Amino acid sequence: MAPASSVAVENLNPKVLKCEYAVRGEIVIHAQRLQQQLQTQPGSLPFDQILFCNIGNPQSLGQQPVTFFREVLALCDHPCLLEKEETKSLFSADAISRAKQILATIPGRATGAYSHSQGIKGLRDAIAAGITSRDGFPANADDIFITDGASPGVHMMMQLLIRNEKDGILCPIPQYPLYSASIALHGGALVPYYLDEKTGWGLEISDLKKQLEDARSKGIDVRALVVINPGNPTGQVLAEDNQYDIVKFCKNEGLVLLADEVYQENIYVDNKKFNSFKKIARSMGYGEDDLPLVSFQSVSKGYYGECGKRGGYMEITGFSAPVREQIYKVASVNLCSNITGQILASLVMNPPKVGDESYASYKAEKDAILQSLARRAKALEDAFNKLEGISCNKAEGAMYLFPQIHLPQKAIEAAKAAEKAPDAFYALRLLESTGIVVVPGSGFGQVPGTWHIRCTILPQEDKIPAVITRFKAFHEAFMAEYRD
Amino acid sequence: MAPASSVAVENLNPKVLKCEYAVRGEIVIHAQRLQQQLQTQPGSLPFDQILFCNIGNPQSLGQQPVTFFREVLALCDHPCLLEKEETKSLFSADAISRAKQILATIPGRATGAYSHSQGIKGLRDAIAAGITSRDGFPANADDIFITDGASPGVHMMMQLLIRNEKDGILCPIPQYPLYSASIALHGGALVPYYLDEKTGWGLEISDLKKQLEDARSKGIDVRALVVINPGNPTGQVLAEDNQYDIVKFCKNEGLVLLADEVYQENIYVDNKKFNSFKKIARSMGYGEDDLPLVSFQSVSKGYYGECGKRGGYMEITGFSAPVREQIYKVASVNLCSNITGQILASLVMNPPKVGDESYASYKAEKDAILQSLARRAKALEDAFNKLEGISCNKAEGAMYLFPQIHLPQKAIEAAKAAEKAPDAFYALRLLESTGIVVVPGSGFGQVPGTWHIRCTILPQEDKIPAVITRFKAFHEAFMAEYRD
Numbered sequence: 001m002a003p004a005s006s007v008a009v010e011n012l013n014p015k016v017l018k019c020e021y022a023v024r025g026e027i028v029i030h031a032q033r034l035q036q037q038l039q040t041q042p043g044s045l046p047f048d049q050i051l052f053c054n055i056g057n058p059q060s061l062g063q064q065p066v067t068f069f070r071e072v073l074a075l076c077d078h079p080c081l082l083e084k085e086e087t088k089s090l091f092s093a094d095a096i097s098r099a100k101q102i103l104a105t106i107p108g109r110a111t112g113a114y115s116h117s118q119g120i121k122g123l124r125d126a127i128a129a130g131i132t133s134r135d136g137f138p139a140n141a142d143d144i145f146i147t148d149g150a151s152p153g154v155h156m157m158m159q160l161l162i163r164n165e166k167d168g169i170l171c172p173i174p175q176y177p178l179y180s181a182s183i184a185l186h187g188g189a190l191v192p193y194y195l196d197e198k199t200g201w202g203l204e205i206s207d208l209k210k211q212l213e214d215a216r217s218k219g220i221d222v223r224a225l226v227v228i229n230p231g232n233p234t235g236q237v238l239a240e241d242n243q244y245d246i247v248k249f250c251k252n253e254g255l256v257l258l259a260d261e262v263y264q265e266n267i268y269v270d271n272k273k274f275n276s277f278k279k280i281a282r283s284m285g286y287g288e289d290d291l292p293l294v295s296f297q298s299v300s301k302g303y304y305g306e307c308g309k310r311g312g313y314m315e316i317t318g319f320s321a322p323v324r325e326q327i328y329k330v331a332s333v334n335l336c337s338n339i340t341g342q343i344l345a346s347l348v349m350n351p352p353k354v355g356d357e358s359y360a361s362y363k364a365e366k367d368a369i370l371q372s373l374a375r376r377a378k379a380l381e382d383a384f385n386k387l388e389g390i391s392c393n394k395a396e397g398a399m400y401l402f403p404q405i406h407l408p409q410k411a412i413e414a415a416k417a418a419e420k421a422p423d424a425f426y427a428l429r430l431l432e433s434t435g436i437v438v439v440p441g442s443g444f445g446q447v448p449g450t451w452h453i454r455c456t457i458l459p460q461e462d463k464i465p466a467v468i469t470r471f472k473a474f475h476e477a478f479m480a481e482y483r484d
Numbered sequence: 485m486a487p488a489s490s491v492a493v494e495n496l497n498p499k500v501l502k503c504e505y506a507v508r509g510e511i512v513i514h515a516q517r518l519q520q521q522l523q524t525q526p527g528s529l530p531f532d533q534i535l536f537c538n539i540g541n542p543q544s545l546g547q548q549p550v551t552f553f554r555e556v557l558a559l560c561d562h563p564c565l566l567e568k569e570e571t572k573s574l575f576s577a578d579a580i581s582r583a584k585q586i587l588a589t590i591p592g593r594a595t596g597a598y599s600h601s602q603g604i605k606g607l608r609d610a611i612a613a614g615i616t617s618r619d620g621f622p623a624n625a626d627d628i629f630i631t632d633g634a635s636p637g638v639h640m641m642m643q644l645l646i647r648n649e650k651d652g653i654l655c656p657i658p659q660y661p662l663y664s665a666s667i668a669l670h671g672g673a674l675v676p677y678y679l680d681e682k683t684g685w686g687l688e689i690s691d692l693k694k695q696l697e698d699a700r701s702k703g704i705d706v707r708a709l710v711v712i713n714p715g716n717p718t719g720q721v722l723a724e725d726n727q728y729d730i731v732k733f734c735k736n737e738g739l740v741l742l743a744d745e746v747y748q749e750n751i752y753v754d755n756k757k758f759n760s761f762k763k764i765a766r767s768m769g770y771g772e773d774d775l776p777l778v779s780f781q782s783v784s785k786g787y788y789g790e791c792g793k794r795g796g797y798m799e800i801t802g803f804s805a806p807v808r809e810q811i812y813k814v815a816s817v818n819l820c821s822n823i824t825g826q827i828l829a830s831l832v833m834n835p836p837k838v839g840d841e842s843y844a845s846y847k848a849e850k851d852a853i854l855q856s857l858a859r860r861a862k863a864l865e866d867a868f869n870k871l872e873g874i875s876c877n878k879a880e881g882a883m884y885l886f887p888q889i890h891l892p893q894k895a896i897e898a899a900k901a902a903e904k905a906p907d908a909f910y911a912l913r914l915l916e917s918t919g920i921v922v923v924p925g926s927g928f929g930q931v932p933g934t935w936h937i938r939c940t941i942l943p944q945e946d947k948i949p950a951v952i953t954r955f956k957a958f959h960e961a962f963m964a965e966y967r968d
Contacts, residue, residue: 007707007740007776009806013647013670016810024601024816032600055819060597070562077824078558080551086570113544114784114791116516117508148632148794151818159669163497181817185643186497223491256491292491300598307598310632310822322493326500332508333665334635335539338794338822340561 019184022177022443023055027427031437047435051467053456054437056232056399058305058369062460066304066365068358069347071095072102073309076111076343079103094356102343111339117332119146119313120339123346127313130349135279139315145327146313146345148337150262150298153314155182156330157258157294160323161223162188168220169258170212172203174402174444174452176232176260191215191222194447197404200393201234203227205245212253224256225249227277230263230397233444233454235377237272237396243280247291256292257281262312263398265302268374272396278317292318299344301399303369311341311348376464377401377457383468387475399458402441405451411482423451429478434470503668506661506927507539511911515921531919535951537940538921540716540883542789542853546944550788550849552842553831555579556586557793560595560827563587578840586827595823601816603630603797604823607830611797614833619763623799629811630797630829632821634746634782637798639666640814641742641778644807645707646672652704653742654696656687658886658928658936660716660744675699675706678931681888684877685718687711689729696737708740709733711761714747714881717928717938719861721756721880727764731775740776746796747882749786752858756880762801776802783828785883787853795825795832860948861885861941867952871959883942886925889935895966907935913962918954 009017035050042048052060059065071091074081076099081087087096103109105122118124124141131139147153161167162183168191171179175192183190193211195201208225215222227246229238238246250257259277267274281291299311316327336342351366352358377395384392384403392403407415407422415425423440430436430453441452459467493501519534526532536544543549555575558565560583565571571580587593589606602608608625615623631637645651646667652675655663659676667674677695679685692709699706711730713722722730734741743761751758765775783795800811820826835850836842861879868876868887876887891899891906899909907924914920914937925936943951 007645007803007807009804009810011647012644012807012810016644016814019813019817021813021817024819055598057598059594060592062592062594065596067564070564074558074562074565077561078554080554081558081574084574086574090565090568090570090574108544108546110543110792112549112790112792114539114541148822149819155818160496160500161491163495178817185814185817306596308594308596308820308823310820319491320493323491323496326493326496329503329505330500330669333503333505333662333669334639335508335633336792336794338632338825339792340824341822 015185015187019181020177020443021181022439025439025443027424027431027439028054028437030428031431034431034435045435046433047470050435050437051459051463052437053459054439056301056456056458057307058399058458059307061458063305063369063458064365065306066362068092068095068352068362069304069306069344072099072347073340073343075099076102077340079109079111092358094352094358098347102346115336115339115342117328117336118144119337119342123342126346127349131276131278131315135276135282137279137282139278143315143317144313145316145331146311146337146342148310148312148341149300149307150260150296150312150314151178152334152337153294153296153312154178154258154260155185156327157224157256157314158182158186158188159330160326161256162186165189166219166221168215168222170208170222170225170255172226172228172231174233174441174446175226176228177443179226180445189215189220191220192445195231195234195236197393197447197450200396201231201236203238203242203246205249208249222253222255224258226258226260228260230266230274232260232263232398233400233402235393235395235398235400235402237267237269237274239272240275240280243275243277244284247277247281247284247286251286251291256294259293259295261295262298262301264297266370266373266399267397268370268377269394269396274397278315288318290318297345299341299348302348303366304344304348306344309341309344310338311345313345372461373399373457376459376461379464379468380455380457383472387472388479390475395457399456400454401457402444402452402454405453407451408479408482408484410484411478414482423453426451426478427453430471430474433474433477436467436471499669499671503665504661504927505665506923509923509927511908511915511923512538512921514912515915518915518919529919530917531954534919534921535943535947536921537943538923540785540940540942541791542883542942543791545942547789547853547942548849549790550846552576552579552836552846553788553790553828556583556831557824557827559583560586561824563593563595576842578836578842582831586830599820599823599826601812601820602628603821603826607826610830611833615760615762615799619760619766621763621766627799627801628797629800629815630795630821630826632794632796632825633784633791634744634780634796634798635662636818636821637778637780637796638662638742638744639669640811641708641740641798642666642670642672643814644810645740646670649673650703650705652699652706654692654706654709654739656710656712656715658717658925658930659710660712661927663710664929673699673704675704676929679715679718679720681877681931681934684880685715685720687722687726687730689733692733706737706739708742710742710744712744714750714758716744716747716882717884717886719877719879719882719884719886721751721753721758723756724759724764727759727761728768731761731765731768731770735770735775740778743777743779745779746782746785748781750854750857750883751881752854752861753878753880758881762799772802774802781829783825783832786832787850788828788832790828793825793828794822795829797829856945857883857941860943860945863948863952864939864941867956871956872963874959879941883940884938885941886928886936886938889937891935892963892966892968894968895962898966907937910935910962911937914955914958917958917961920951920955
């Protein structure tokens with residue numbers, strides 16, 4: 001059928017056409033087709049299920065939600081339950097009291113009303129209290145914008161900062177493609193700085209400085225620096241000293257620091273801990289005057305993994321009142337983020353505490369998830385490193401491994417013949433042989449001539465051995481086929 | 485405190501600076517301040533509460549959610565409840581079976597997982613079935629994009645269609661400012677067509693045609709026509725014949741028809757009914773080839789009024805496969821809409837049916853809300869029309885009245901001296917005297933030289949007499965003060 005001429009694809013917004021989003025890109029769409037094929041023609045493929053390791057979506061792979069959080073959500077969704085006697089036997093006492101407390105902060109207890117465009121004030125107070133307790137420095141509800149996950153906050157900041165293609169945003173390479181997609185959609189320039197794979201994806205200030213000067217010499221007005229800590233797709237956790245240098249760099253260069261801190265609870269090594277950039281800046285004595293800083297957090301990650309609830313927030317500090325008014329205006333055009341996500345954002349920043357009825361079960365659920373993720377990360381890392389031509393850094397945090405695949409020249413040529421990037425060719429072959437979905441490194445950016453894949457550590461622990469076996473068999477066959 | 489120079493407000497994206505969103509604009513921000521003042525200094529203002537009539541937010545003014553919907557949401561939030569015996573006495577049997585049915589369509593019953601970027605397939609099937617039953621013409625789950633309310637769908641379409649300031653979108657004047665805001669944010673041109681106040685906000689094809697030709701003669705590439713039916717802020721319900729003409733016009737002129745149909749359940753007159761534009765097009769024999777058409781629906785409006793849940797969908801038909809791929813890509817950059825809102829969107833399109841345990845109570849709740857809204861609309865309309873210098877069309881549908889205020893010349897001069905638009909001056913005085921928050925007509929657009937306010941019909945019915953009394957007293961004093 002011929003489309004109406006006014007909406008031929010070549011007449012769409014070229015910024016949209018240019019945008020790419022690899023974690024839901026070509027390979028994932030192909031995987032969805034194969035999944036349908038498995039349903040309609042069972043046995044027609046060399047595997048019986050698709051294993052989505054393309055995206056940090058823990059509950060899709062069987063992770064269970066934290067009971068306390070869901071109890072509170074259910075009670076807030078249907079507050080009549082709070083008046084019923086049976087409720088006391090179905091819900092924990094602290095979930096009941098938390099739900100009551102939350103409902104009391106919502107005008108008219110109306111969980112179905114649009115809220116303030118920054119989010120319900122009482123929930124922002126709770127989030128600010130959680131940040132204060134995490135950092136040991138005060139946070140303010142007026143600085144919190146509750147959002148539908150972290151992504152809309154990132155889009156909002158890009159929309160504000162990017163005026164045209166001469167406005168640049170410094171982004172790590174490899175990066176999470178939300179950044180490249182958002183910069184493309186808003187018509188700006190992505191200014192890359194490379195993380196150093198050899199030093200465990202280290203961030204070198206000297207490289208930052210070089211890239212900044214290089215961009216400026218080309219007439220790019222570099223407006224902000226994106227840092228993802230813990231790293232995505234790279235999994236490193238920044239050292240405190242490194243964070244000091246980054247903050248100093250932003251202050252000296254007049255850059256907005258956009259700190260993606262959504263993996264703040266996902267740390268798997270004993271010698272590293274999460275420090276928010278706000279804590280670092282404040283502990284250096286930098287206040288509101290010194291540094292415009294945005295911290296993004298999400299209910300999708302951590303041990304909670306509540307991706308589908310679309311909750312999150314950004315904490316903005318160091319912006320003038322007129323700029324904050326503009327941020328508020330942009331937030332208000334979408335009215336408000338969803339209230340369920342808002343409530344959940346307040347809960348993940350204020351989980352049960354020692355003495356609460358749910359504390360023991362909450363703690364057990366949380367620890368089980370995080371300890372299992374650490375074991376899975378280690379098992380997959382070890383497995384990758386045992387394979388010919390694969391080298392894989394440790395996942396200190398986040399939810400991913402980003403192994404380098406040293407592809408034989410013959411494979412690179414076969415990819416070229418198939419009109420694919422070599423890592424996309426590899427990932428597609430992996431999918432078609434095993435049902436395992438990973439994202440090619442080219443979707444995140446990588447040093448030219450190197451090839452990677454991003455694989456989540458999220459398959460349930462009892463499935464990890466099978467994942468490793470299938471991956472190993474595929475990889476060995478692939479290398480045998482293409483060995484130079 | 486001086487802001488960092490890189491984020492001075494004058495260096496922000498000029499499209500953002502230009503964007504205005506009156507329903508959460510200056511007057512509403514002032515009202516929020518007054519509300520805080522009432523809390524901290526009770527008795528310091530001539531009223532004891534702020535009455536937010538600026539926005540269609542029913543539950544914020546006391547409307548209760550529909551019980552069945554909330555039962556299902558609570559069960560889906562905390563599926564463990566389904567295994568407990570007590571649940572049977574706390575929830576209706578059809579809510580329990582509906583929750584089970586919904587969970588069965590979600591892979592892994594994971595209500596906390598990211599879904600397909602168009603929304604969970606089973607929920608899209610349910611929405612498509614609801615549309616089919618409403619229209620008597622088939623709908624397809626592949627055409628449904630579930631969204632966080634209607635607004636993100638509108639933004640998505642504007643983002644796709646607008647390339648630069650020479651791309652135009654035909655919008656009614658008066659219009660809901662989401663459209664002007666979204667067009668401004670994406671840098672396009674709003675091409676206005678005027679609704680005729682004298683004929684009850686009629687839409688004249690001859691005016692449409694004139695505005696289109698006028699825009700084209702200025703080099704504007706007009707890409708789409710926005711129609712809001714039932715109208716916002718104007719409350720009219722389009723006659724079927726008028727809809728036929730609009731569809732024909734879009735087909736002949738190669739325009740995308742963007743049909744805002746979020747008030748489809750809000751109709752208060754016996755001689756009008758809602759017809760979706762898709763039903764109209766299909767009943768004219770127009771198929772996929774003839775007309776690119778997008779219908780927006782939301783869980784925020786209707787009798788459900790679940791604004792805070794941020795659920796909705798757009799149904800897109802008549803677009804080519806490559807264009808649909810681009811729409812999917814843009815949707816995928818935000819991963820998916822929130823699952824609670826997705827579930828609710830499926831419920832409002834498939835409420836309890838005759839024979840279901842909840843049917844009687846559901847029907848009673850729905851009818852009570854809609855009948856009360858009709859009475860409130862009539863009472864406010866009558867009250868406005870009794871006042872000196874005010875004329876108000878009937879609200880046939882939606883949630884608003886949009887009376888014209890014939891302001892005396894002296895009031896217009898006082899407004900000028902205060903550097904306000906005359907209707908904003910009036911609305912501000914109204915707020916400061918009565919606590920009633922309305923939106924000045926200038927936020928929606930109006931025929932130059934005419935002045936209006938938009939007032940929702942949403943205060944609870946027992947409060948309407950007091951609203952009318954307060955409004956009347958204010959208006960009479962205002963007119964006495966400024967009478968020429």
